[in-house]
Amino acid sequence: MTGTQITVEVDFDVEGKQMGYLRVPHSAHRSAYGWLPVPITVIRNGAGPTLVISAGVHGDEYEGQIAVATIARQLDARDIRGRLILLPMVNAPAAEAGCRVSPLDDSNLNRTYPGDPKGTPTQMIAHYHEAVVLPLADYAVDLHSGGSSLIYPATLLRGPAHSPEEEAGLATLTEAFDLPYAWVFTEGGGRKSTARTAMGAANRKGVVNVMAELGGAGCVATDVLRQTERGLRRILHALGMLPDYLPDAARGTRALNVEGSVYAHDAGLFEPLKAIGEDVAEGEVVALIHHPETPGQAPDEVTSPFTGLVLAKRAMAQARRGDALYQIASDAG
Incomplete structure (x- = not known):
C-alpha cells in the first residue's frame, strides 16, 4: 500500500483510451472538501512496454505541456502497442499560475521527491508520481524548459547507465528523440539515487528515463515545440509502441558535459x-x-x-x- 490520499479517475489496467484527473485533496477557504485536478491520459492496447511522459513539473515551462497534451489528444488506442501514460501538467497548481513553484505551498516539485502522501499538495503529487505512476513504467520521459529565467536549445538530459540493459535503453531514447544537444551526466542515477527530482524518482524505481530542456523565457518557441513533438513520436516508434509512424532521417545529437x-x-x-x-x-x-x-x-x-x-x-x-x-x-x- 502506498498510503496516498490521491484518487484517480482512470484505470491503469483497462484497455482503450481514458482521460481524466488525479484528484489531490485540498481543503481551502473557498472549498472545504475540494480537490485539485491533475490531468492524466492513459492509452492502452495489448502487449508492449509502458511509457510515462510528463511535463509541467515546473509550471512556467510550456513546450512540454503543449506537446504532451497534443499527443494525448491525437493518439487513440488503435495507434498504440502497450501502455502510454501522459501527464501534461504534473504540478497543476503551478502550471495554472504560470509559476515555477506551487502558489499553494511555495514548493518546487522537482526538489520534493519522494514526497509525502500526507503532506502539502506538492508533496502529495511527488509521492503519487514516484510511488504509484513510475512503478508501472518501463520507460519515462520528463519534459522541462528554462522556465521564465533561462533559455535552452532543445536538449536531452541523460544519466550514466548502471547495466548494459540500461545503456541500451538510454541509447534508444537518446537517438530516437534526436534533439540537437544531449547533456550527459557522468555521475549519479541508479536505484540508490538520492536526487529529489522526477529523474531521481524514476531511477529509484528502476525506470529507464531521460529528461529534456526545451526552450524557455516564459514563452513557446515554435521550432522547439515541433522538435519535441517529433521526438516523442520517434521515441514511441523506437519502442515499438507506434508501429505505423514513419520517422524521418535522424539529424544527429551533439553530446555535452556541463x-x-x-x-x-x-x-x-x-x-x-x-x-x-x-x-x-x-x-x-x-x-x-x-x-x-x-x-x-x-x-x-x-x-x-x-x-x-x-x-x-x-x-x-x-x-x-x-x-x-x-x-x-x-x-x-
Whole structure:
C-alpha cells in the first residue's frame, strides 16, 4: 500500500483510451472538501512496454505541456502497442499560475521527491508520481524548459547507465528523440539515487528515463515545440509502441558535459555578449552588467571561468548577485 490520499479517475489496467484527473485533496477557504485536478491520459492496447511522459513539473515551462497534451489528444488506442501514460501538467497548481513553484505551498516539485502522501499538495503529487505512476513504467520521459529565467536549445538530459540493459535503453531514447544537444551526466542515477527530482524518482524505481530542456523565457518557441513533438513520436516508434509512424532521417545529437554556470556578481541590467551555441574561452568577457541608476558608472565585465560553448542563457535583463547568466558545456569525452 502506498498510503496516498490521491484518487484517480482512470484505470491503469483497462484497455482503450481514458482521460481524466488525479484528484489531490485540498481543503481551502473557498472549498472545504475540494480537490485539485491533475490531468492524466492513459492509452492502452495489448502487449508492449509502458511509457510515462510528463511535463509541467515546473509550471512556467510550456513546450512540454503543449506537446504532451497534443499527443494525448491525437493518439487513440488503435495507434498504440502497450501502455502510454501522459501527464501534461504534473504540478497543476503551478502550471495554472504560470509559476515555477506551487502558489499553494511555495514548493518546487522537482526538489520534493519522494514526497509525502500526507503532506502539502506538492508533496502529495511527488509521492503519487514516484510511488504509484513510475512503478508501472518501463520507460519515462520528463519534459522541462528554462522556465521564465533561462533559455535552452532543445536538449536531452541523460544519466550514466548502471547495466548494459540500461545503456541500451538510454541509447534508444537518446537517438530516437534526436534533439540537437544531449547533456550527459557522468555521475549519479541508479536505484540508490538520492536526487529529489522526477529523474531521481524514476531511477529509484528502476525506470529507464531521460529528461529534456526545451526552450524557455516564459514563452513557446515554435521550432522547439515541433522538435519535441517529433521526438516523442520517434521515441514511441523506437519502442515499438507506434508501429505505423514513419520517422524521418535522424539529424544527429551533439553530446555535452556541463562545465558550470557563469553568475552575476553585481546587480544591474544583463547585456549578453554571447549567444546560445557560441564558443567561449576561459577568461573571455561574455556579458556586461549595466548600472543606469548611477550616472557615469561603467558597466561591470563578466568573464567566463570555463572554456566550451553556451548551452543556456539568462532570459531576463534584470540580474541580481547570484543569478545564473549562462551555462557552459563542452563536448563529452
